[in-house]
Amino acid sequence: MSEFSKSLSVSSSALRAQATRLRHVAENISNADTPGYRRKTVPFQTTTKIDGASGLVTTGRVHLDRSDLTAIYDPSHPMADETGHYQGSNVDLMIEIADAREAQRSYEANMKMFDQARQMSSSLLDLLRK
Amino acid sequence: MFTDLNVFQVAHAMATHAGHRQALVSRNVANADTPGYTVRDIEPFSSAFETDSGSFTAKGSRSGHFGQSFSFGGLFGEISPETPADPNGNSVSLEEEMFKAVEVKRQHDRALAIYRSSLNILRTSLGRS
Secondary structure, three states, X not given: OHHHHHHHHHHHHXXXXXXXXXXXXXXXXXXXXXXXXXXEEOOEEEOOOOOOOOOOEEEOOXXXXXXXXXXXXXXXXXXXXXXXXXXXXXXXXXXHHHHHHHHHHHHHHHHHHHHHHHHHHHHHHHOOOO | OOOOOHHHXXXXXXXHXXXXXXXXXXXXXXXXXXXXXXXXXXXXXXXXXHHHHOOXXXXXXXXXXXXXHHHOOOOOOEEOOOOOOOOOOOOOOXXXXXXXXXXXXXXXHHHHHXXXXXXXXXXXXXXXX
């Protein structure tokens, strides 16, 4: 029985981590046109504890992507320099959408595992009926 | 059948094994995007069972001999299968894990079905329906 509760807590920690990841992807996409915005990435890590609760997924500190900002040519822009360029964001929409799709797939997989552990424990409890 | 009730012990061991494996599969799926995570698994029930008792025929030489290691705690050997890893060091394959999850569910259902059916036989022999 404790195996099932362990399984449920691991799955729910992963659901939370994927949701955090999806939130950062949403932030990146909504700021894709904000000048000077750097895309945020969030790393996943596994917790290892001696007292049983190991394997939980947590998200680490948010990192800002240090790659170069794109220079956009628009002389009429208030932030444009003398060459007519201003600094946009370094968000690549295609990468963000691929990331979002991957997060969704992983979320679904974890949801499936959560559901299965729940079904297994309830069918175990069904033995006590009758 | 009614002296030592082996079938219940085997069904219990099978369900325990499925529970362990379920916890490991969920851990693998949960860490499918964690860099540097390696897949973990336990040996299949049939091989764990065979190495424990020698054969499928019960050797009731002394009480608690049969399936002893399954009875409490359930010590199954943990293995890390050799699977190719991603560039970030993660070796989880979601497809493989889904396959294992279905296998685990079927094994658990089977164990519970065996348990319930044996229980019904016992009940019937006691004259209750």
